[in-house]
Amino acid sequence: MTPRESVVRLLLVEDRVEDAERIASILRNGGMAVRPTKAESEDHFETVIGQQSFDLVVVGAEARLIPMERVVELVEASGKDVPIIAVLNELTDANIQRAFDSGVPRVAPRAHPEILQFSIANAFAAVESRRSVRRLQASLRETERRCDALIESSRDPIAYIHEGMHIRANQAYLEMFGFEEFEEVEGLSLLDLVAPAHAEEFRQLLKRLTKGEPPPKTMQLTAQRGDGSAFEAVMEFAQASYEGEPCLQVIFRQRSIDAEVVRELDELRQRDQVTGLYNRQHFLAEVDHTAARAAEGEKELALLLIEIDNYASVLAEIGLGNTDSLLEACAQRLQKVLGDEQVLARFGEHTFAARLEKSNHKKTAETADKVRAAFDGKILEIGEKSMSIWVSLGAVQIGERIATTQQILGKASQCVNAAMSMGGNRVELFDPAAGDRAEEQRIQERVREIEQALENNSFVLHFQPVISLHGDPGEAYEVLIRMKLPSGELVPPLSFLPEAEEHGLTGRIDRWVIGRALALISERHKLRRDTTLFVNITASSLMDEQLPGLIGRQIAKLGIDGSRLVLEIPESKVFTNLRPAQEFAQALKRFHVGLTLEQFGSGVNSFQVLNHIDADFLRIDRSFMVDLAKNTEHQKKIREIADRARDLGKRTIAEFVQDAASMTVLFTSSVNYVSGNFLAPPGPEMNYEFG
Missing domain, CATH: 3.30.70.270 (Reverse transcriptase/Diguanylate cyclase domain)
Known part of the structure; x- marks a missing residue:
């Protein structure tokens, strides 16, 4: 799985925006951070592939906007190492063969999100590995260049041997054996520099080395110069590489002391x-x-x-x-x-x-x-x-x-x-393995805590004000869940919801929060407080066919206005569960329950989803709020979303407001509501003084 901190830059080629968004959503749901760009035309594709950096190109095999074969040509023409994955509507032999014939080496089925996600993650890992290898090769070449310069200037006689032959020798080595130029020794067998008395022993050593055995650290023998003169020497061996090829580094040292002293000196050096x-x-x-x-x-x-x-x-x-x-x-x-x-x-x-x-x-x-x-x-x-x-x-x-x-x-x-x-x-x-075991035990313990909290009613709600910029009447809060442990510690949602989702517990948690929120709306109504509560739900609730009816019966029982409850779901979850989301939204409308699309604006074409889902609120993705006062691109994006939402009759919420400068920007936009710690942090009481 691709780490969350590795952002995958995707260039998507699809005829329909929904198909491109669905691919991005599948990857996000699998834990991958993606930055998608959809090619709008062949010219647009050629421009962005040339000017921007992408990790992967994902092309619909049946796309007519830019045919798959043309995508391959454009990527190859860019000269960049960008893998291409073809997404097939049907995983048939003919479709696979067509993709391969067009030059696309990887295919994935559109109808199987897990396989699609795995294929893209695998391709990303492969290209990251190749990039890493290229960086290491460049570093190795630089290191070898420096080492070569050091070897040449060394006074130790050093040579590199490949399959018994000289491939490199420094000046000190040449001088020791009486050679003037490297050409005189290039290709010469190392055996030719060993005196006949030790030739057979050295020949056996070379045979062992060719079989892959490691060399000895040292060997004492009589060496022979080019003019036939001999001298006692100690050879030191080390495995090395030269210009990418494995070889043997040999250092000849003229021996002027006995073997026992050599061994003692070697021991002392260690x-x-x-x-x-x-x-x-x-x-x-x-x-x-x-x-x-x-x-x-x-x-x-x-x-x-x-x-x-x-x-x-x-x-x-x-x-x-x-x-x-x-x-x-x-x-x-x-x-x-x-x-x-x-x-x-x-x-x-x-x-x-x-x-x-x-x-x-x-x-x-x-x-x-x-x-x-x-x-x-x-x-x-x-x-x-x-x-x-x-x-x-x-x-x-x-x-x-x-x-x-x-x-x-x-x-x-x-x-x-x-x-x-x-x-x-x-x-x-x-111990990495021990860490895995500890992590598994931690997850199991967390799941037990969640189950106990559900059984013992041990969840706690906090509330953050959602404030109107235009003086709308009433009061509104976003509902945030915490889990209370027996020790009294409050656990934030990001510390237990991932485990809850993995073990199928989010649906039960959603039901608990919704039930508690409806009860609170009823309590506030009795106090003559018109309070709207925004409640986050997970994708599992979209699949719960009984949940809308349960909400409706509870609303009728409490005698409250259903519009005071607004359920929130991330935009990406709606795209990947479009049919269940449509049915869920339609069922909620019967009871006047509101619906918010969260993380709005983070998709390829976020407004496309409004053709399928009649949302009441759009909660603008918090990434646009980062450094808002200085980031003109973010300011422009927020204004575009707010203006278009206003024209469509949708209300917008800007969250994560962190400073007064951001508030100034939002006041001059069409944004309807704001929330954030600068205005009021979450707390256990609904006690904010709305104007």
Whole structure:
């Protein structure tokens, strides 16, 4: 599913506005944020595809406005990577073949919203991946260019080998073997630079490398120059790539000391001189390797970051001269707890790190807590001093969803910082799978809370005034629902309505709110207050054939004016449920109940829906209210909507009014009503003083 924060820019080719709007609505209902543009003609299509950026083109396969074949030609002529999806009225072999023949590689059925939504989301994900790859390739080319410059200027003799042949060598390498130009060594087998005494051993190594085996870190042999002279050398190997091709990086070092000393020096380069643990550089290489294994699907890998709590205070107590003794004592304690099976390193000034093998979520948590407990107030001998210290740990369960060194270390750092911010001496563990489990448990708990609120009548209503700009009599409020938990906490609608919709509970909630609103209208009427209440309903209520009759019976029972109740439904929900919405609206008219279209103006052609639904109010989409005083385009759009609505006999509401400057703009327009926190925030009482 496309994340909500990723806005999908759609260019739609449909003969009918309703069809284009329906596609946009299907995507919005599925959680995708879309910005649709409908092509009005072939010239318009050619102009916008050339001047604007689009993510996808969605074309009706039967569209006559711009034929599908012509759409393909125009997109190809633009030179842009914009996928095309053909929407088929009937998913037949002939229709699919026609789309493929026209050059459209993706098709989706119009009659199956879930498949249509999946196809568009999949195409968007694919084009985003290609864009990401292109960005990475550009970054890689720049990195390779810089690396190439560094290699050329390096005094280390470095060469790149592909299938045993030289494809690149720097000047230091050429000088070592007595060559003047790279052309002398280009295509030369690396085996030709190995003395006969070691030729067979090196030939076997090359065979193993061609089978995909990793190279050794080093190899000692006798090398041979072009003039036949030989010298003792140590070869260092590393897997690399050159101009996009996998290859082997080789560094020749002339050996002037014995093998044992070489091994000792190599070991020293990997170790921290104070603690004897691996150093940061070596550990980062280990994490890189671990991340690659995780990306290939290997599981039960984890990382620990261990940091001394209140390090500055500890240092002040033991004295700066005992810093090394402190770190050495901590390293010994960690080695005792973790043993030799795990890679343990000094990662920072007072931070240690461990890479855990064969460690699932449970074992990682146990190991981390074991490390914490090993320090928990226990005595450490630090030089001539003895003191207790505590540590905080950030643990990360490594997997395919977190399989880069940057991600792993970033999450571990966040976790250890969180542990220290909560007082230290604790473990914070990040596990993507555990997060999924926790989210599922949270959803289940929320559903139970909603069901209990319905059973126990635990919902609460708040009211926000809807104020007339033209002095209309009476008073009006928008009804906003809250859920009251047993603890007394009030939960806002966005924190429970998505789960309610997913589990089929919104219809019951709508009925509860409508019933309560009618009762309140009756109570206000008895107090001689003519109060109109605007009540939001969900799409499930449009499908409830019994709801209009239930409302009508309640109105008759209470003896109230049905026009005091106005039900509100988003414009997009009406477009995608047009037939049920029409029947629902017609049924409400029998009882004089009003209807509002919410989020009006956000669609491809919002006024088109009024040809099918006789709405009383149009609530202008709140996106047009953002920075209204300075945004002339938004001002123009609001005036256009308000003027056209007035001509059609519809009343408009501008919500989300945040400042006096916005009110000034609205006063000069044809907008009928306004609401927003600048005028009055929602509250549990209907006590606003209408003029």
